[in-house]
Amino acid sequence: MVDEEILHLLKDHSPGFLSGEEISRRLKVTRAAIWKRVKHLRASGYEIEASTRTGYRLIRSPDLLTPFEVKPLLRTKWMGRKIHYFHSVDSTNSMAYQLALQGAEEGEIVVAESQKKGRGRLGRKWFSPPSSNLYLSVILRPDVPPQQASLLTLMAAVATAGAIHKLSGLRPMIKWPNDILLKNRKVAGLLNEIHSETDRIHFVILGIGVNLNMDEKMLSKEIRSLATSLKREMGQSVSRKAFLQTLLEELEIWYETFLKDGAPPILKAWRDRAQIHGRPAKVISFGEVLSGTAIDVDNDGALILETTEGERKRVVAGDVQYQLKKAVT
Ligand code: BTN
Numbered sequence: 001m002v003d004e005e006i007l008h009l010l011k012d013h014s015p016g017f018l019s020g021e022e023i024s025r026r027l028k029v030t031r032a033a034i035w036k037r038v039k040h041l042r043a044s045g046y047e048i049e050a051s052t053r054t055g056y057r058l059i060r061s062p063d064l065l066t067p068f069e070v071k072p073l074l075r076t077k078w079m080g081r082k083i084h085y086f087h088s089v090d091s092t093n094s095m096a097y098q099l100a101l102q103g104a105e106e107g108e109i110v111v112a113e114s115q116k117k118g119r120g121r122l123g124r125k126w127f128s129p130p131s132s133n134l135y136l137s138v139i140l141r142p143d144v145p146p147q148q149a150s151l152l153t154l155m156a157a158v159a160t161a162g163a164i165h166k167l168s169g170l171r172p173m174i175k176w177p178n179d180i181l182l183k184n185r186k187v188a189g190l191l192n193e194i195h196s197e198t199d200r201i202h203f204v205i206l207g208i209g210v211n212l213n214m215d216e217k218m219l220s221k222e223i224r225s226l227a228t229s230l231k232r233e234m235g236q237s238v239s240r241k242a243f244l245q246t247l248l249e250e251l252e253i254w255y256e257t258f259l260k261d262g263a264p265p266i267l268k269a270w271r272d273r274a275q276i277h278g279r280p281a282k283v284i285s286f287g288e289v290l291s292g293t294a295i296d297v298d299n300d301g302a303l304i305l306e307t308t309e310g311e312r313k314r315v316v317a318g319d320v321q322y323q324l325k326k327a328v329t
Contacts, residue, residue, distance in 0.1 A: 002027060002029060002033070002037050003037055003040065003041055004068050005027050006023060006027070006034065006037055006038065006041065006056075007041065007046070007058070007068060008068075009023055009026060009027075010048065010056060010057065010058035011058055013057075013058075014057070014058045015057065016057065017049075017051070017054040017055045017056060017057045018055050018056055018057070019054065019055035019056075020034055020035070020055050020056065021055075022055070023055070023056065034056075035050075038050060038056060044062065044064065045061075045062025045063075045064065046058065046060070046061060046062060047059040047060040047061075063131075063239055063240050063241055064113070064131075064241075065083075065085060065111045065113065065134070065240060065241065065244055066083075066085050067083040067085055069241055070083060070111075070241055070244055070245065071083070073241055073242070073245040074245060074248065075245070075249055076248050076249055076252045077252065078106070078107045078252070079107045079109075079138070079248045079249075079251055079252035079255070080107065080109045080138075080244075080248040081107060082104075082105070082107070082108040082109070083108075083109055083111060084096075084099060084104075084108065084109065084110045084111070085111055085112070086110070086111070086112040086113070087112070087113050087114075088112060088113060088114045088115070088116060088130070089110070089112040089114075089115055089116070090115065090116050090117040091115050091116075091117050091118055091119050091207075092110040092111065092112050092115060092135045092136060092137040092207065093110075093119060093137045093191060093193060093205050093207040094117075094119075095110045095112075095137070096108075096109075096110040096137035096138070096139050096205045096207075097193060097195070097205055099139065100139045100195065100202075100203040100205065101195070104139050105139070105141070106139060106140055106141040107138070107139070107140075108138075108139045109136060109137065109138050109139070109248070110136070110137040110139075111134070111135065111136050111137075111244070112128075112135050113130050113131050113135075114128050114129060114130035114131070114135070115128035115135050116128075118135060118209065119191055119207070120189060120191060120209075121177075121178075121189065121190075121191055122317070122319075126189065126191070126209050127219070127220070127223070127227075128209070129214065129218055132212065132213040132214045132215075132218070132229075133209065133210060133211050133212050133213070133214055133229070133240075134208070134209065134210040134212055134240060134243060134244060134247070135209055136207070136208045136209075136210075136244065136247070137205050137206065137207045137208070138156075138205070138206040138208070138251060139203055139204075139205060140152065140203065140204045140205075140206060140255065141201070141202070141203050141204075142201055142204065142255075142258075142259065143201075144201065144259075145199060145200075145201070146194065146196040146197075146198070146199070146200070146201050147300060148263075148300075149192070149194045149196070149201060149204055150300050150301035150302075151258065151263050151266055151267075151299075151300070151301060152192060152204055152206065152255075152258070153177065153178050153190060153192045153206075153301060154178070154266050154267065154270045154297070154301055155254050155255060155258050155266045156178070156190050156192065156206045156208060156251065156254075157174050157178040157180065157190055157270065157273075158174070158254055158266060158269040158270050158273065159247065159250035159251045159253070159254040159255075160180055160188050160190065160208055160210065160247060160250070161173075161174055161180050161273050162250040162254070162269075163243065163246045163247040163249075163250045164180065164182070164187065164188065164210070164230065166246050166250070167230070167238060167242065167243055167246050168230055168233070168234050168238070170182055170230075170233055170234070172187065172188075172273070173273060173274065173275065174270060174273040174274040175274070175320065175322075176274060176276060176294070176297065176303050176320050177301065177303070177317070178190040178192075180210075182228055182230075182233045183228065183233065185225075185226060185227055185228035186211075186226055186227050186228065187210065187211050187227075187228050187229060187230060187233070188208065188209060188210040188211065189208075189209050190206070190207060190208055190209075191207035191209075192204060192205065192206050192207060193205045193207065206251070208247070210230070210243065210247075211227060211228065211229035211230065212229060212230050212231065212238050212240055212243055213229060213230070213231045213237045213238060213240070214229040214231070214232075215229070215231070215232075216228075216229075216232060230243075254266065254269075263299055267297065267299065270297065271296070271297065274297070276294040276295075276296065276297065276303075277294065277295060277296060278293060278294070278295075279293065279294045279322050279323075280292075280293055280294075280322065280323040281293065281294040281305065281320050281321065281322050281323060282320070282321045282323060283303065283305055283315050283318050283319070283320050283321075284318050284319050284320075284321075285315045285316075285317060285318030285319075286317070286318065290305055290307055290313060290315065291307065291308050292305045292306050292307035292308050292309075292313075293305070293306045294320070294322075295312070298314060301316075302314040302315060302316045303315040303318075303320065
């Protein structure tokens, strides 16, 4: 807390200096204690000039996702107004789930600089190195039947793709069910979890992982050819704070659209970004391999596939690989 108070004072006086004596008077702590906190802030990435004559001056703030750094940037009405920030956490989704069980409200978010047990879809791991990507979980409490929960996954995919587009100018593609790709490589993934009874949702956790500034060499050989980051595709680092701000705005807009107008606008935006109609596809679902042509996504998010045998199948979970279209000669 003292760290934040020191930062507030230095920010208010930036680009000028504030004497150690003045800070110690205002915060009612010793000058030695302030020096200790300043050293700690420097270790977290704050560039603070210190001079025995003039005091302290904030020169540059790091790209951290702390409430102190993120809150002044927020333009949302309610989304992300309460931030639970962690330097490191097992999984932001697990943490958000616990907080929601304890009564956390709609729009509260969990962010972490790194995850020790980041979780992906279908029991996979999500690679979560420190301070380079975004690991976000949003708590929602929609008053809709549980059958509509998968629409929230589509909604979150549309919002995430929208934020990537706005911030980078690049056109991400959504790959069923909810991978976000840039140039055919995965840049973001979603893991949404629901707590409900048969006819009522208690809460939904939207878990969103976006590879922002991760370098290719940080990736294991197995995923190197499958994954990418915004930095790699743009050729420059992105501000994680600015990305979080944009993503929260998109999520607020699209979630309010869903509550007001229901499925149609979400499905339309999802279809525009996914472009699946008529694509030859191979789907692996619960160990079964299905080949055919992707037709559409159903109102509940299921993939409709016309198999090579001419049968229409609804696939509710799995992985899809799009095949190249055969050239017509
Ligand atoms: C996938 O594509 O397999 C989904 C990946 C989801 C990763 C995010 S990172 C934030 C949140 N916390 C987790 O443990 N997982 C999700």
